[in-house]
Amino acid sequence: MKAILFETFGEADVMQLGDAPSPEVRPADLLVRVHAAGVNRADLTHRMGGYGRPNFGDSTIIGLEIAGEVIDVGSDVTGYAVGDRVMGVVGGGAYAELARIDYRMAMPVPAQLDYVQAAAIPEVFVTAHEALLHLGRLKTGDSVLIHAAAGGVGSAAVQLARATGATIYATTDASKLSRVEQLGADFAIDYKCRDFVDVIAEKTGGRGVDVIIDFVGEPYFASNLASLANGGRLIQVGILGGGGNVAVKLEEILYRHLQIIGTVMKSRSQSEKHAMIRRFREHWLDRFDSGDGLEPVVDSTFPLARAADAHRRMESAENVGKIILTMRPQDLLSDCDC
Known part of the structure; x- marks a missing residue:
């Protein structure tokens, strides 16, 4: 199969299209012919050596998010069959024509969506749901501030917050303010020109x-x-922006009853990841077919052979929503469809 490979860590140019063996199907796996794969910040970290390839996860091939057609199923799989359209989160291996996925990490593609749109859903919407509703306990009538609101997870979070009935403050670049407002932000803040602390204090009466x-x-x-x-x-x-040391007065946390919660999908156990997928699926998946306002936000598509250009697009921070790789045979050498 064709896949994106690289011999050394480094800049985007280290990635090249090459040949790799097809993944082995284990009892709980679906084997998927990948039609589209989402590009994520974690992919850039992987490429630069931030994880170390041998310990990256389920595959030495880069990529965490796929949409495609099931072509084989493992002996323990339930609920899926050959020919099903699926999307989901993989433990590596997405930048390839074939990928395996734990069936509990997969979801059916909503009928109204194509594969490119489907590939823009799993990682960002699952992460947004986990942050906003499961951990943040956002409810109707609450207010929320979403930073980097034009990015993949940010744009998903704005939509879920709107659907929940919250008042939404969102920071982004000036060129993206109108798009963030279209997605549902009540107050879009140009973080380069305005201090969001002042805006929040003003709009909420302190x-x-x-x-x-x-x-x-x-x-x-x-x-x-x-x-x-x-x-x-x-x-x-x-x-x-950096993970360095921060200073905080414990009295502020104590007397204001504040909570600081971290969340990263990659470092969770497999059972926790299954639960994250299940929570999102039960709460939101049907809404993509109901005309109820949820939409995958696709910034641009690139053929698999031009994965390096897709990474450069993400590094530029100019994207609004998801950057998607496509795996159609004719796309292996075709130009970008931006």
Whole structure:
């Protein structure tokens, strides 16, 4: 099969299209002919050596998110059959024509969606649900601040918060403000021109917000705490701006009843990952077919052979929503469809 391979860690150019053996199907696996794969920040970390390839997970091939057609099933699989359209999160191996996926990490593709749209759902919407609703306990009438709201998880979080009935504050670049508002943000904040602490204080009368979803890390930590209401929850999903040491007065956490919660899917046990998929599927999956406002946000598509260009697009931070790789035979050498 064709797959993206690299001999050394480094910049995007280390990735090249090559030949790799097809994955072995284990008892709990589906073997999927991949039609589309999502590009995630974790892929960039993998490529640069942040995980170390031998310990990356279920495959030495890069990639965590697929959509495609089932072509074989393991002996322990229930609920899926050859020919089914599926999407889901894999433990590596997505940047390839064939991938195996634990059937408990898979979901049926909603009937109204194509494979590119489906590949834009699993990682970001599952992560957003886990952060907002399972850990953040967001409910109707609450307020939430979502940072990096035009990114994959951010754009998903805005939609889920809107569907929950929350008031949404969202930070993003000036060029993306209108798109974030279209997705459902009540107040989109240009983080380069306005201090979100001041905006939150002004709009909430000094109360603060109930939940904050943050991908930035250390540079935002103190400002995030200042923007939380009493009893508020800060859900730390990423550390794009740095994961260094932070200072906090314990009295502030104690007397304001604040909660600081970290979440990363990759480091969870397999049973916990199964539960994350199940929670999202039960709560939201039908909404993608109901015309009820949830939509996968696709920024651009690239053929598998141009995975390096897809990574450069993500590194530019210009994307709104997901960057997708396509695996149709004619796409292995075709141009970008941006």
